[in-house]
Amino acid sequence: MGEVGRANCALLSAKTMAGHEFPFMKEALSVVVIGASGDLAKKKTYPSLFSLYTSGFLSDSNMICGYARSKMSDDEFRDKMRPFLIKHGSDDQVESFLRLCIYSSGGYDDAKAMSAAAAKLEAHEAQQTSSKANRVYYFAIPPNVFTDVAAIIKEVGMSTTGWTRVIVEKPFGKDSESFEQLDRDMSAIFTEDIVYRIDHYLGKEMTQNLSSLRFANTFLEPIWNRNHISSVMISFKEDFGTQGRGGYFDQYGIIRDVMQNHLIQVLTLFAMEPPTKFAGEGSEISEHVRDEKVKVLRAFDPVQLDEVVLGQYLGNEKEPGYKEDKTVPDDSVTPTYAVVVFRINNPRWDGVPFIMRAGKALNERKTEIRIQFKRPPASTFMFETDVPANELVVRVQPGEAIYMKTNVKEPGLSNDIVTTELDLSYNKRFQDTYSQLPDAYTRLILDTLRGDKSSFVRDDELRESWKVFTPLLKSIEDKRFKLIPYEYGSRGPEQADELIMRVGFKYTGTYKWHP
Ligand SMILES: NC(=O)C1=CN([C@@H]2O[C@H](COP(=O)(O)OP(=O)(O)OC[C@H]3O[C@@H](n4cnc5c(N)ncnc54)[C@H](OP(=O)(O)O)[C@@H]3O)[C@@H](O)[C@H]2O)C=CC1
Numbered sequence: 001m002g003e004v005g006r007a008n009c010a011l012l013s014a015k016t017m018a019g020h021e022f023p024f025m026k027e028a029l030s031v032v033v034i035g036a037s038g039d040l041a042k043k044k045t046y047p048s049l050f051s052l053y054t055s056g057f058l059s060d061s062n063m064i065c066g067y068a069r070s071k072m073s074d075d076e077f078r079d080k081m082r083p084f085l086i087k088h089g090s091d092d093q094v095e096s097f098l099r100l101c102i103y104s105s106g107g108y109d110d111a112k113a114m115s116a117a118a119a120k121l122e123a124h125e126a127q128q129t130s131s132k133a134n135r136v137y138y139f140a141i142p143p144n145v146f147t148d149v150a151a152i153i154k155e156v157g158m159s160t161t162g163w164t165r166v167i168v169e170k171p172f173g174k175d176s177e178s179f180e181q182l183d184r185d186m187s188a189i190f191t192e193d194i195v196y197r198i199d200h201y202l203g204k205e206m207t208q209n210l211s212s213l214r215f216a217n218t219f220l221e222p223i224w225n226r227n228h229i230s231s232v233m234i235s236f237k238e239d240f241g242t243q244g245r246g247g248y249f250d251q252y253g254i255i256r257d258v259m260q261n262h263l264i265q266v267l268t269l270f271a272m273e274p275p276t277k278f279a280g281e282g283s284e285i286s287e288h289v290r291d292e293k294v295k296v297l298r299a300f301d302p303v304q305l306d307e308v309v310l311g312q313y314l315g316n317e318k319e320p321g322y323k324e325d326k327t328v329p330d331d332s333v334t335p336t337y338a339v340v341v342f343r344i345n346n347p348r349w350d351g352v353p354f355i356m357r358a359g360k361a362l363n364e365r366k367t368e369i370r371i372q373f374k375r376p377p378a379s380t381f382m383f384e385t386d387v388p389a390n391e392l393v394v395r396v397q398p399g400e401a402i403y404m405k406t407n408v409k410e411p412g413l414s415n416d417i418v419t420t421e422l423d424l425s426y427n428k429r430f431q432d433t434y435s436q437l438p439d440a441y442t443r444l445i446l447d448t449l450r451g452d453k454s455s456f457v458r459d460d461e462l463r464e465s466w467k468v469f470t471p472l473l474k475s476i477e478d479k480r481f482k483l484i485p486y487e488y489g490s491r492g493p494e495q496a497d498e499l500i501m502r503v504g505f506k507y508t509g510t511y512k513w514h515p
């Protein structure tokens, strides 16, 4: 890899970075997973740490210490974790990785138990040749214990010879007020530079790709504005319901669950102005992208209530409805589906609707960004037909792809216009790497080890995004919305389509894809 490519490693995948030696790899490292007995730890945190191990970023000299309230021996913990690792590597790799994993039990405010865990880290670190010992704490715990855990880590768990970094999971509050409280409590304990707020959508391949797509292609950036784009739609669809998590979900709803975090992150990366720099040496590099994301959030207009549609799913003959989940109250008014239109009041985006759609229990699973361009001028006169607008679609998942709906002459003797696509499907174009693309968590944990914060959420980003969402959430809690029922497995409420058409999205229904 040449020097330019190397400098840009912030934009490369863990796979293509394999073989790279980062400074943290020459120093002692312990990773402590708080909440190691939980769901996230077994489904995401440990498999991602294992991937970093099999790709050479973690080594046999590292220690991974699980910490949670449940009492377990090291071996019992390893037995619990083994089934979640086996599909990610060979049996030998799993066993050698599990040898790095120890377990320590204790309460989330129990400084004595945390000291016992820290003593194990110290004993291990003392055996290493490096005089610097770094520590990462991964908070796979509910937010109500964040500050208790943070306080005991600060008291007894900080590295005295190297850096300490803390990865924190959402939710980062429920509204502006609770966010400010959490932020005050956390910042009284840790300085912002050691806090890595993870949003796994920022680690997804196509989210990471957005800036390259925009700023590394001269044909795109000049048309990335109100002069050429008529609407932008960011959609998140899941073809399953709350899957027994209804009790948790009911406290949050779809807006807090995916819009205020994952989708707003995608939107701000899409809409921000060019950052000063993406890559290079120094911790300030990470701030350039985050500065621009904050700036664009500050330009959001208040959401208009008549530009919002909310829904809740009903069951069908096969699947239960949302309120049939025993953990959901019978009178729940929590939306499982939402369309919200955002307006960005700056010279680039004035007048362009940003339509955010998210829903559970829909007809398919997909996340995408759909950019609809203005119609070709005078097309009805010139071609004597309504030529459809071009659309650029960034398919985030599943089946990562970028395709541009393009109008061409129908091949043959006809002069009719047909809409087809310029298609960059990742599974075809990047056959060697596609099946090995790293999980979002793998990439983000590696970024933490490297000290690259550009794909983590800064406190002022959260502050600004809560300012956008809080008034809307309050209106929902004040029951100012009618929740529209939709059937499990449908495309969501019809009123959602009416809204997106009303604000400017055009659906012709004429495009057919032939894979
Ligand atoms: N490289 C690749 O992998 C490619 C894949 N394709 C695939 O082809 C298929 C069709 O392409 P696509 O770009 O989605 O085109 P469509 O024209 O089918 O859909 C375009 C958009 O219109 C919305 N829509 C659909 N029905 C209605 C309606 N009745 N009223 C209002 N809006 C509606 C869809 O929303 P909603 O999502 O809610 O249905 C979608 O956002 C997709 O599955 C796509 O993944 C196409 C090109 C390349």
Ligand SMILES: O=C1O[C@H](COP(=O)(O)O)[C@@H](O)[C@H](O)[C@H]1O
Residues within 6 Å of the ligand: 200, 238, 257, 258
């Ligand atoms: O954070 C969350 O994200 C998942 C969707 O993540 P994905 O990577 O599978 O797209 C969502 O199902 C969950 O409700 C939400 O809390």
